[in-house]
Amino acid sequence: MLKEKIKENNIENRVHFLGKLDDNNLKACLRDCDILAFPSIANSEGFGLVQLEAMVYKKPVINTSLPTGVPLVSLDGVSGITAQVNDVDSFAEALQKLTDDDKLRKKYGENGYKRVKEVFERKDMTERFYEVIKELTGE
Numbered sequence: 001m002l003k004e005k006i007k008e009n010n011i012e013n014r015v016h017f018l019g020k021l022d023d024n025n026l027k028a029c030l031r032d033c034d035i036l037a038f039p040s041i042a043n044s045e046g047f048g049l050v051q052l053e054a055m056v057y058k059k060p061v062i063n064t065s066l067p068t069g070v071p072l073v074s075l076d077g078v079s080g081i082t083a084q085v086n087d088v089d090s091f092a093e094a095l096q097k098l099t100d101d102d103k104l105r106k107k108y109g110e111n112g113y114k115r116v117k118e119v120f121e122r123k124d125m126t127e128r129f130y131e132v133i134k135e136l137t138g139e
Contacts, residue, residue, distance in 0.1 A: 030057045034105060035098050038063045040070055041086055048073055052120055055079060055112035060105050062094045073120075079112030 006015045021029065030036075036054035038061060047069040051061050055073075061080035063070050076082035081094035098105050 026053070027057075030054055030059065033059060035059060035095065036061045036080075037091075037095060038070070038074075039083075039091055040064050040066055042066075043068055045070055052116055055109075055116045058106075058109035058113045060098055060108035060112060062091065062098065064091070074112060075115070078108070079115050080108050 003017070006012055018025075018029065030053060033054075036051065036059050038048055038051055040048060041064065043066060045066060045068060048063065051063060051070070051073040054061055061074035063074050063080065063082055064085045065071050065082050066085055071082045074080040074082075081097065083090040083094045098108070
């Protein structure tokens with residue numbers, strides 16, 4: 001159905017269905033893209049690791065306000081824009097805003113990279129994990 005819509009709108013040269021990518025091709029796509037659009041609608045999407053992967057490449061993220069960890073990875077107004085779940089207009093507005101504003105795209109990309117380094121580095125995550133375990137066990 002999506003491929004038919006793309007053909008109807010004559011945008012085959014702008015939309016690509018890449019399927020499953022190996023690591024090298026995924027990295028190349030992240031390097032080459034301008035924005036990561038992550039339109040999750042299911043609560044089963046607990047985190048969205050691809051957001052971090054894009055942020056490492058200084059790409060702004062558009063995610064959704066799921067009641068999970070998704071909007072906690074890339075923060076609204078800091079490293080990207082959080083759109084409302086199941087709200088196509090909200091998502092489209094976010095995409096248009098970042099498409100039209102090179103400076104904002106760059107700012108969010110830089111902020112995202114800093115966020116990955118400050119919040120999601122392996123050493124820091126491990127230390128925080130052990131702190132939570134200590135709190136929960138009282139040790």
